[in-house]
Amino acid sequence: MLALMPLVACAGQAPLRLASGGEVMTAAFGHSALVGPPGWLPDAAPGQLLGLRLEGGLLSVEVHDATVISEERDRRVRQVLTTHYRTEEWFAEDELEARPGALNRAIGYGLLEDPGLLTSPVTPLNELLYDALHEVDRVSQSRDRQAWEAGDCVTFGISGMPEALCTELSRRAHTYGMPLDQYVILALGHLAWRTPFAEDVGPWESWVPDPPEPLDHPRVRSV
Structure with missing residues (x-):
């Protein structure tokens, strides 16, 4: 909408x-x-x-x-609204929950700049502008569905995590466009399936190397 x-x-x-x-x-x-x-x-x-x-x-x-829609009018509306929207996002952290309010304010600022901006018919905003409000929703819905299809899930908390580590994990999660919990699950899953654990390498007795086999030919020593 x-x-x-x-x-x-x-x-x-x-x-x-x-x-x-x-x-x-x-x-x-x-x-x-x-x-x-x-x-x-x-x-x-x-x-x-x-x-x-x-x-x-x-x-x-x-x-x-x-046919009554003017390409020049569409271009003007797109330019004004995106300019005000990006200006606000430049000074604030981009949050999905805040995007509807930010876009409404951008429309208000645009009407203050040009009171006749929307008096003539224009292409619907969902076609005229990049649908930033719902793009993340579609991605999250796909990820949530894939997570549920993986089977039963459990929820737990982590206490005592160093602040620097939490900051670094959050930064990497943001880089990949993922929430922190999803990135941590991904990292732990990769670690669990890629790293051999003690039960994967057999009993400790098998860690002792076998004695060398005798040679078929006499050993030559240097003198």
Whole structure:
């Protein structure tokens, strides 16, 4: 729902009044969706776009053909929003939970810079911008599914880890785009399957080397 995120954020604070009558609010169970009275969305043919305009405190919905979208306008919107979004991320650590708020603020800053930025129809934001909000979700969902398919899992804590070691593990996990716990599991799994343990090399008696066998020919000594 990247395209509707600004309106979802507004509707999450208070219902939005429709110009045609009634109100639009967010989904009851926390889904990122807008819910309105029956018939609040007009019929649209395949390939057409629904444009939502919030003006004067009233929300209106219009049907537009894709031909009305200007490439120059799309380029301008993309440039303004990405500039403000990247500027904020430059001064703050990138966290998935903070991305929706950061993008909404970028849209607000963009409208302050250019009040008419979104007055004309543009390509939906989820197509216009890189979908950074859900890209990590898709990757995490795939990793979680693979972890569950591996069999039963256990949870445990580690106490007494040196701070320097924790910092280094966290740095390496971030380098590979992994959470710390996943990277630690990967490292321990690699260590367990790649390193021979005592039970893998047999009883200690087998560690004693065998005596050398006698030579078939006389040994020659230097004098």
